[in-house]
Amino acid sequence: MNEDIKHLMVPEGATKYLFFGGKGGVGKTTVATATAVWFADHGYKTTIVSTDPTVSLSAMFGQEIKGDARVPIRHVSNLCGLNINPNDAKGVFLGRLNSVIGQMAGTFGSDVVSTPCMEEMATFDQFVTFLEEPDSDVIVFDTAPTGKTLRELAMPFNWAGFLQKQIQEGKKLAQMMNMGSNSFEDLERDKRRYEEALSILGNRPTAVFTLVLLPERLPIEETQSAITGLDRLGIPVQALVVNQCILPEVIEGNRFLAARAKLQARYMEEIETRFSDLKRSRLPLLDRDVSDISTLRQVGEMLYA
Numbered sequence: 001m002n003e004d005i006k007h008l009m010v011p012e013g014a015t016k017y018l019f020f021g022g023k024g025g026v027g028k029t030t031v032a033t034a035t036a037v038w039f040a041d042h043g044y045k046t047t048i049v050s051t052d053p054t055v056s057l058s059a060m061f062g063q064e065i066k067g068d069a070r071v072p073i074r075h076v077s078n079l080c081g082l083n084i085n086p087n088d089a090k091g092v093f094l095g096r097l098n099s100v101i102g103q104m105a106g107t108f109g110s111d112v113v114s115t116p117c118m119e120e121m122a123t124f125d126q127f128v129t130f131l132e133e134p135d136s137d138v139i140v141f142d143t144a145p146t147g148k149t150l151r152e153l154a155m156p157f158n159w160a161g162f163l164q165k166q167i168q169e170g171k172k173l174a175q176m177m178n179m180g181s182n183s184f185e186d187l188e189r190d191k192r193r194y195e196e197a198l199s200i201l202g203n204r205p206t207a208v209f210t211l212v213l214l215p216e217r218l219p220i221e222e223t224q225s226a227i228t229g230l231d232r233l234g235i236p237v238q239a240l241v242v243n244q245c246i247l248p249e250v251i252e253g254n255r256f257l258a259a260r261a262k263l264q265a266r267y268m269e270e271i272e273t274r275f276s277d278l279k280r281s282r283l284p285l286l287d288r289d290v291s292d293i294s295t296l297r298q299v300g301e302m303l304y305a
């Protein structure tokens with residue numbers, strides 16, 4: 001089973017984009033970083049990108065990872081990290097947006113700037129920049145929880161439509177006001193960039209979207225709705241990693257563990273039937289957390305060896 005998921009992810013010529021999503025706390029960062037370390041250890045030039053506002057990536061590798069440039073990860077050759085902070089991204093993005101719309105401020109400036117989705121738009125904008133400059137064999141994205149990921153991904157659709165409208169209306173207005181239409185070239189370029197990014201996200205086999213879940217009721221339901229939501233955006237989910245599975249050999253007569261394992265077995269069956277068209281991989285519940293490179297390497301072996 002784990003062999004199948006590996007075949008989806010190994011790059012053959014073109015850069016591979018590996019996305020990991022899922023409900024909060026199910027193990028996205030664990031699986032994404034273990035994947036990145038595994039590919040780097042196997043000789044692939046790898047970048048791990050996080051769009052999580054927390055410092056989880058820095059904490060995992062025990063070094064500061066920021067959003068302005070890729071940082072080589074210590075003790076793992078071939079691996080670089082980047083943490084796009086939505087708050088910083090917002091600044092850069094707003095700057096660009098403002099320079100374009102500044103001339104038209106009275107028309108549509110303030111509405112756009114105050115949209116509650118500004119952070120998602122800005123994060124996506126940074127995200128797109130990395131899709132545009134692939135200089136790695138593998139780029140692994142540790143995304144934020146499902147709902148937010150979906151909004152981020154849904155955003156450029158509205159955003160593209162919004163830009164289209166602004167471009168059309170703006171051009172008319174610009175003509176009336178005797179302004180040049182150069183400002184709109186930037187907007188048009190952004191729109192094209194977002195459309196290209198989405199086509200990369202939905203493009204098999206270049207991009208692989210994997211959801212991480214636990215063998216429990218709510219994560220299964222969330223996984224189902226994430227699959228449906230992403231599908232609507234033209235992004236097929238191709239693989240699942242079922243995390244924190246209790247292996248029979250650790251139960252050793254412990255009734256508590258045996259009861260949990262029994263419950264998990266029922267949900268595993270449900271996962272097998274409900275998601276039978278996706279590649280599936282299992283990761284056992286470990287007796288420790290995953291917070292250092294040697295444990296990440298062990299997790300990578302469990303997932304891909």
Ligand SMILES: Nc1ncnc2c1ncn2[C@@H]1O[C@H](COP(=O)(O)OP(=O)(O)OP(=O)(O)O)[C@@H](O)[C@H]1O
Binds near residue numbers: 025027243286291
């Ligand atoms: N198989 C496992 N066995 C033991 N501990 C695990 C396992 N997988 C993940 N963990 C631990 O569970 C916690 C949550 O994992 P992680 O941070 O990877 O989840 P996440 O989905 O990225 O969370 P968030 O939604 O907050 O970003 C971490 O402390 C991690 O070490």
Ligand SMILES: [Mg+2]
Binds near residue numbers: 029056142
């Ligand atoms: Mg995380």
